[in-house]
Amino acid sequence: MLSLKVSDIINENPLFKTYVFKHGLNARPGQFVMVWMPGVDEVPMSVGWVEADEFRIGIFKAGDCTTAIHEQVKIGDRLGIRGPFGKGFDLKDYKKITLAGGGCGTPPLLALAQKAAEKGMDVTAIIGARSKNLLIYEKEFKKLGCKVLVSTDDGSKGHKGFITDILKKELEKGKTDAVYTCGPEKMMVKVIEIAQDHKIPSQASLERFMKCGFGICGQCCIDGTGLRVCKDGPVFDGEVAMKHKEFGKYARSASGKRCDL
Amino acid sequence: MNLSVNVCGIEFPNPTVLASGYLGVTGASLANCVKHGCGAVTGKTLFLEERPGHPNPTVLTYPGGIINAVGLCGEGVKEGRHEFEVFKSACPSNPLIGSVAGKNIKELVECARIMDSHPVDMLELNFSCPNVDDEMGRPIACDPLMTAQATEAVKKAVKKPVAVKLSPNTADIGLIAKHAEAAGADAITAINTVGPGMLIDIYTRKPILANKVGGVGGQGIKPIAIRCVYDIYKNVKIPIIGTGGISNGKDAIEMMMAGASLLGIGSALAYHDMKAFNMIIDKIRSFMEEEGFTDVAELVGLAHE
Incomplete structure (x- = not known):
């Protein structure tokens, strides 16, 4: 367990x-x-940005722990960090990739865009949120040179509707080697289905209640x-994610009992 | 060469048994262990009621070991049936051990009775967990008479073989095993985690585990586990599931020589991930070849001769 000082906090939006x-975390x-x-x-959080001597995590205010972090942690305070854990995204030798991020699922895709930009890949980032003021990392994706397409549920910015509407149109244009997604699970199911319809490989980042973090x-x-x-x-290949019969349907609580997503 | 083991009339395809508390929340997860070579599996300990366990952090590693205070989470013994059915339909010929506990002997017996009706091959009584003392008091398995009382009460209520899981946190584990055997236990599982222990974060100046204390397992406790199994083997005739810090095939062979007929595998997963099972089995096989053994049962208790 590392005990690390928070060196800066960026208020992206109220949540x-x-x-x-x-x-230097050395996370993929x-x-x-x-x-x-x-x-x-203690909760699992995707790494959202990695440099040689710095990393960032984006935290959405959702449950008890993230609310406590939002309300109590100030610059200079310490948080415990274990990891990095798990299998990340695989960029393979793709030339052009499309990212599909929904709400608080966007941070790991920013880290991916950062890596893809380093490799000189052509990146389209489709990001969505309920509303304009909840949209995150638009500027950061643009700064990396990504083509950014936005959707909001209420139409306050970009396409009114869902990122899957934009994804469909983008994939119809062709030229994408792979689709990467993170966000609400029902959204990810749709993203993978759309990719499969276009015979394009996909990778999805899942979330479940975690305790150890390292597989035991x-x-x-x-x-x-x-x-x-x-x-x-x-991160699972889209085909593998779809084999999980609970994917997009249910999860499990702290006790291990099935619960709604 | 024979690697299969018959314990309590049950055929185990090889001596490795997934230990309780590891990868045992769901039937699909248990089946995934068998897919990776594990011979038999033990589910997570279940109580009568649903339990969320302790808040995180619950599992930590440190150089030499693992400390945990998961706090016996589980969906409850009745609801758990479904996961056992999932496992048994995927792995019909791999033994399944159902682990049960209770806040008192009455609840333990009721829980065991329900588990007995599930598609499990054997029961394991977990009254040796060191990280729920606040809630349940000192584990039953630290006291010979209470161990006997609880074992006897369960044995009267169930038909399937019963393994009693013992705690190393006692002065004379051999004596406790003897009491369990006299009370009708069909096997002994040893050991549960050591301690409890504690880790403190020096910057936040706080114990890291939310429960403050937790059971200590992993590589560092192996010599304690070997000694406990050695002591138990001297004291009882019933088979032993030797558990505690087995990290590789050599540890596994040591454990069998101390007296274990079966091997509880858990912390090896932290060191070698899912390939741990096959790694251990391969080492046992090559050792037997080199040393001229033909049946894995020949290894059991060799250190006593």
């Missing part, structure tokens, strides 16, 4: 903050860390294959 740590895009808020809980406790094992999201994932 989303980026936490900056001056520490799509990998995650367990973030410990002492006295509250069994808490995040997923029905259909029994694979561990923390170790065999969190």
